[in-house]
Amino acid sequence: MTNEVVTAAMLAIGDELLSGRTKDKNIGHLAEILTATGIDLEEVRIVPDEQDRIVEALNALRERYDYVFTSGGIGPTHDDITADAIAKAFGVPCEFDEKAMKLMGDNYAARGIEFTEGRQRMARMPRGSVHIANPVSTAPGFNIGNVYVMAGVPSVFQAMLDNVIPTLRAGTQLLSRSVNCPFGEGTIAVPLREIQAAHPDTIIGSYPKYENNRFSTELVIRARDEQKLIAAETAVRQMVEQIAASTNVQ
Amino acid sequence: MTNEVVTAAMLAIGDELLSGRTKDKNIGHLAEILTATGIDLEEVRIVPDEQDRIVEALNALRERYDYVFTSGGIGPTHDDITADAIAKAFGVPCEFDEKAMKLMGDNYAARGIEFTEGRQRMARMPRGSVHIANPVSTAPGFNIGNVYVMAGVPSVFQAMLDNVIPTLRAGTQLLSRSVNCPFGEGTIAVPLREIQAAHPDTIIGSYPKYENNRFSTELVIRARDEQKLIAAETAVRQMVEQIAASTNVQ
Numbered sequence: 346m347t348n349e350v351v352t353a354a355m356l357a358i359g360d361e362l363l364s365g366r367t368k369d370k371n372i373g374h375l376a377e378i379l380t381a382t383g384i385d386l387e388e389v390r391i392v393p394d395e396q397d398r399i400v401e402a403l404n405a406l407r408e409r410y411d412y413v414f415t416s417g418g419i420g421p422t423h424d425d426i427t428a429d430a431i432a433k434a435f436g437v438p439c440e441f442d443e444k445a446m447k448l449m450g451d452n453y454a455a456r457g458i459e460f461t462e463g464r465q466r467m468a469r470m471p472r473g474s475v476h477i478a479n480p481v482s483t484a485p486g487f488n489i490g491n492v493y494v495m496a497g498v499p500s501v502f503q504a505m506l507d508n509v510i511p512t513l514r515a516g517t518q519l520l521s522r523s524v525n526c527p528f529g530e531g532t533i534a535v536p537l538r539e540i541q542a543a544h545p546d547t548i549i550g551s552y553p554k555y556e557n558n559r560f561s562t563e564l565v566i567r568a569r570d571e572q573k574l575i576a577a578e579t580a581v582r583q584m585v586e587q588i589a590a591s592t593n594v595q
Numbered sequence: 596m597t598n599e600v601v602t603a604a605m606l607a608i609g610d611e612l613l614s615g616r617t618k619d620k621n622i623g624h625l626a627e628i629l630t631a632t633g634i635d636l637e638e639v640r641i642v643p644d645e646q647d648r649i650v651e652a653l654n655a656l657r658e659r660y661d662y663v664f665t666s667g668g669i670g671p672t673h674d675d676i677t678a679d680a681i682a683k684a685f686g687v688p689c690e691f692d693e694k695a696m697k698l699m700g701d702n703y704a705a706r707g708i709e710f711t712e713g714r715q716r717m718a719r720m721p722r723g724s725v726h727i728a729n730p731v732s733t734a735p736g737f738n739i740g741n742v743y744v745m746a747g748v749p750s751v752f753q754a755m756l757d758n759v760i761p762t763l764r765a766g767t768q769l770l771s772r773s774v775n776c777p778f779g780e781g782t783i784a785v786p787l788r789e790i791q792a793a794h795p796d797t798i799i800g801s802y803p804k805y806e807n808n809r810f811s812t813e814l815v816i817r818a819r820d821e822q823k824l825i826a827a828e829t830a831v832r833q834m835v836e837q838i839a840a841s842t843n844v845q
Contacts, residue, residue, distance in 0.1 A: 360798065360800055361800055361802055361815070362622075362626070362639075363626055363635075363636045363637065363638075363639070364626060364630050364636070364769075364771070364817075365623055365624075365625075365626030365627030365628075365629075365630050365636075366771075366802070366815060367802060368623040369622070369623070372612075372619070372641070373615055373618040373619070374615075375615075376612070376613055376614060376615030377615030378615075379615075380614050380615050385613075386613045386614070386615075387613065387643060388613075388640065388641065388642055388643075388648075389612075389613070389639075389640065389641035390638065390639065390640050390641075391622070391638065391639035391640075392638055393637060393638075394800075398638075420780045420784075420801070420803055421780045421781050421784040422780050422783070422784045422787055422788070422801035423784070423787065423788040423791050423799075423801075424791075424799070424800050424801055425780075425801075458781075461781055461782070461784070461785060462784070462785050463780065463781050463782070463783070463784025463785045463788075464781035464784070466784065467781075481805065482805070482810065497803075498803055498804070498805050500805050501805065519614075521614070521616075530670045530671045530672050530675075530713065531671050531708075531711055531713050531714035531717075532711070532713070533672070533713070534670075534671040534672045534673070534711070534712070534713025534714070534716065535711060535712050535713045537672055537673065538672065538673040538713075541673050541674075548610065549673075549674070550610055550611055550644075550674055551670070551672035551673075551674055551675075552611055552616070552617060553670055553747075553748055554748070555731065555732070555748050555750050555751065560732065565611070565616060567614075
C-alpha cells in the first residue's frame with residue numbers, strides 16, 4: 346500500500362493581519378479542513394498588501410506545494426490588489442471576467458443596487474481563471490493553476506473553501522490520536538523520545554499546556570497506517586500510566 | 596523630521612499549528628505589541644518541526660528584516676528542535692549553556708524536582724546566545740544576532756516578549772485612526788480610492804465585516820505624521836457622512 350502525500354501552503358494577504366488589528370481566523374480553519382481531507386498543510390505565510398511581496402511569496406509557494414490557498418484582498422477597494430498580483434505572478438493579464446460581470450450584474454440588478462465601478466472591480470481576475478462560487482455575497486473567488494484565491498472575511502472564506510475541497514486530489518489521510526498527560530514535558534521527555542525512536546513511521550508531538558500554575562502535556566500521535574498508530578498510542582498510554590504509578594508510591 | 600522605519604518578521608514553529616490542532620495566539624499578540632512599540636511586522640511564516648525548513652525560513656527572514664521573533668520548539672521533548680535549527684542557521688554549535696544549567700538546576704533543586712536529562716535539554720542554546728528571562732517556568736529563551744527565540748505556550752511567549760521589547764530599537768510609531776462605515780465596500784470604493792490618492796503619505800485600509808446578512812466596513816487610516824493622519828481621517832469621515840446623507844433622501 347502506498348501512502349500518497351498531497352501538500353499545500355497558505356498565503357494570507359493583508360496589512361491588518363500584520364498590524365494586529367485583525368486576528369486571523371482562516372489559517373486555523375484551513376488547517377483543520379485540509380487535515381480532515383488528507384492534504385498536508387506544510388507552510389503558511391502572511392504578507393502585506395504589496396504587489397511585489399505577494400508575487401514573490403506566491404511564486405515560491407506554488408512551485409513547492411501541490412496546492413496554494415490565499416485569503417484576502419479580492420474586494421472592491423484600492424487596497425484589494427490580490428487579483429492583479431496573482432495575474433502578475435502567472436504572467437497573464439488581469440481583466441474583467443465576462444461570466445463574473447454577468448453574474449454580479451444580474452445579482453445587483455435583482456436587488457436594485459447599482460453595479461458601480463467599485464463593485465465591477467471584483468469581477469477582475471487573471472485570464473484563464475475558473476470561478477470559486479461565493480454563496481454569501483456573489484463576487485466569486487478564482488482558481489488558476491494550483492492556486493485558489495479566496496476572500497478574507499471568514500464566513501466567505503469558509504463558504505468558498507467548502508466549494509473547493511471536493512475538487513481537490515487528496516492523499517492518504519494522516520490519522521491522529523491524542524493522549525492527555527498530567528505531567529509536564531520535563532517528566533516525560535526521555536521515555537517519550539524512546540517511544541518515538543521505536544515507532545519511526547509515526548510522528549509523536551508533545552504540546553505543553555500551562556493552566557492554574559501547572560504544566561501538563563497533550564501527546565499527539567500521527568500516522569497514515571492505523572496499526573502503527575495504535576501501537577505507538579498504546580506505548581504512550583503505558584508510559585503515562587507507569588509514571589503515574591511510580592509517583593503514587595507511598 | 597525623519598521617519599525611521601524598523602522592521603520585523605515572525606517565524607512560528609510547530610506541526611500543531613499546521614495540522615489545525617492548535618490555533619496560534621502568538622502572531623496576533625506580537626503584531627499588536629510591535630505596532631504599539633513602533634516596529635513594523637512585515638512578514639510571518641509558519642513552518643513544521645523540521646530542521647531544514649526552520650533553517651531556510653530563518654535565514655531568509657533574518658537577512659531581510661531588522662528583527663525576527665520565533666515561537667515554539669524550545670521545550671524538553673524530542674520534537675523540540677528549534678535551538679539546534681537556529682544554531683545551524685547561524686553556523687555555531689548548539690551546546691549546554693552554563694548559566695542556564697545553573698539557573699534551572701537551582702530552581703528544580705529548590706522545588707525538590709529532579710533535573711532530568713529531558714529538562715537539561717532546555718538549557719541548550721546556540722553558542723553566543725543571551726538569555727531571555729522566563730518568569731513563568733524558568734527555562735530561558737535566547738537572543739542571537741537579530742533573532743529572538745521564545746516559547747510557544749502563549750503565557751510564556753508573552754512574558755518573554757515583555758522582557759525583550761524594552762531592549763529593541765523602535766522606529767517612528769505608525770499612528771492609526773479607525774472609522775466605522777455602515778456601508779459595504781462596493782458603495783465606498785470609488786470615493787475612497789480618491790481619498791487615498793489625495794493623501795499619499797497615509798495608508799488607508801478597508802476591512803469588510805459581514806454580520807447579520809449585512810456588509811459594513813472598518814476604515815483604518817495609518818500614518819507616521821499626525822497632521823497627515825488627521826487630514827485623511829477627516830476626508831474619510833466626510834465621505835461616510837455624504838453617502839449617509841444621500842441615501843437618506845426621501
